[in-house]
Amino acid sequence: MSMLKPLREFADRDRVFDMVNPALRAPRLDVSHGTVLYLEDISVSFDGFRALNDLTLYIQAGELRCIIGPNGAGKTTMMDVITGKTRPDTGSAFFGQSIDLLRLSEPDIAQAGIGRKFQSPTVFEQHTVFENLELAMAGPRGVWSMLFARLNAEQQEKIDRALQLIGLQDLRFALAGSLSHGQKQWLEIGMLLMQEPALLLVDEPVAGMTPQETERTAELLVSLAGERSVVVVEHDMEFVRSIARTVTVLHEGSVLAEGTMDQVQNNPKVVEVYLGEQV
Ligand code: ADP
Numbered sequence: 001m002s003m004l005k006p007l008r009e010f011a012d013r014d015r016v017f018d019m020v021n022p023a024l025r026a027p028r029l030d031v032s033h034g035t036v037l038y039l040e041d042i043s044v045s046f047d048g049f050r051a052l053n054d055l056t057l058y059i060q061a062g063e064l065r066c067i068i069g070p071n072g073a074g075k076t077t078m079m080d081v082i083t084g085k086t087r088p089d090t091g092s093a094f095f096g097q098s099i100d101l102l103r104l105s106e107p108d109i110a111q112a113g114i115g116r117k118f119q120s121p122t123v124f125e126q127h128t129v130f131e132n133l134e135l136a137m138a139g140p141r142g143v144w145s146m147l148f149a150r151l152n153a154e155q156q157e158k159i160d161r162a163l164q165l166i167g168l169q170d171l172r173f174a175l176a177g178s179l180s181h182g183q184k185q186w187l188e189i190g191m192l193l194m195q196e197p198a199l200l201l202v203d204e205p206v207a208g209m210t211p212q213e214t215e216r217t218a219e220l221l222v223s224l225a226g227e228r229s230v231v232v233v234e235h236d237m238e239f240v241r242s243i244a245r246t247v248t249v250l251h252e253g254s255v256l257a258e259g260t261m262d263q264v265q266n267n268p269k270v271v272e273v274y275l276g277e278q279v
């Protein structure tokens with residue numbers, strides 16, 4: 001027991017450092033104009049090939065947006081630009097009115113409030129569902145303090161809320177490794193939520209899911225929008241139809257069409273691009 005005391009003190013000191021270190025203070029998000037993401041005239045070339053070609057796209061605060069488009073349309077590259085993984089050759093990318101994403105590093109963008117869910121879940125299999133959320137709340141730099149500090153009531157509540165949202169309350173003590181593929185995906189979404197992102201990017205969330213899991217994921221994503229903005233890239237058209245408010249169709253690195261699912265499905269340009277493929 002006494003061994004833990006210096007460790008706790010160390011953890012407390014760690015927290016003080018976090019507060020005084022300016023690099024760890026995230027810039028403030030300003031969505032007073034109602035737009036959370038501004039992408040304007042973004043171009044990205046790989047060896048002369050334009051993966052994004054003057055892409056302009058706006059996401060409203062609280063919106064749930066689906067991005068569809070044939071393979072190679074630039075969907076993943078667009079997410080890479082937003083999260084700082086890829087730098088565009090031209091264009092501008094703003095998070096709210098004042099945060100210039102092109103001037104921030106990948107970790108700083110995450111810190112500013114943009115969370116990204118990749119296709120394959122990366123949960124800690126040998127830890128419980130609860131512990132996974134606990135570790136995610138601490139973030140990469142706070143794991144040490146989290147292991148030795150007791151959770152306060154507010155933190156407990158935050159984890160409970162996330163468990164409720166992702167529907168894993170009854171599995172809080174289960175090892176993450178024992179979860180189904182779909183449950184792991186939800187847990188990872190829960191882990192992202194612990195960082196309280198204002199914008200959540202989700203790449204093909206229902207790939208490999210059972211029909212029941214797909215349906216549950218649709219409900220989950222719909223429930224996440226509102227309090228935060230959610231951008232979903234997905235190939236499964238039935239799924240997109242079940243959740244979409246506004247759909248953006250990307251083609252050859254720019255926006256081909258935007259509107260309701262019915263509008264884009266009946267757009268001749270979209271029909272042509274998909275060449276009879278069922279959109
Ligand atoms: P989508 O996600 O819509 O399928 P991507 O954004 O992955 O499309 O890719 C858009 C285009 O850019 C594709 O033709 C792809 O081959 C190319 N591309 C993507 N990333 C790279 C890279 N790192 N190097 C070279 N080409 C790339």
Ligand code: MG
Nearest residue numbers: 072075076077
């Ligand atoms: Mg992709």
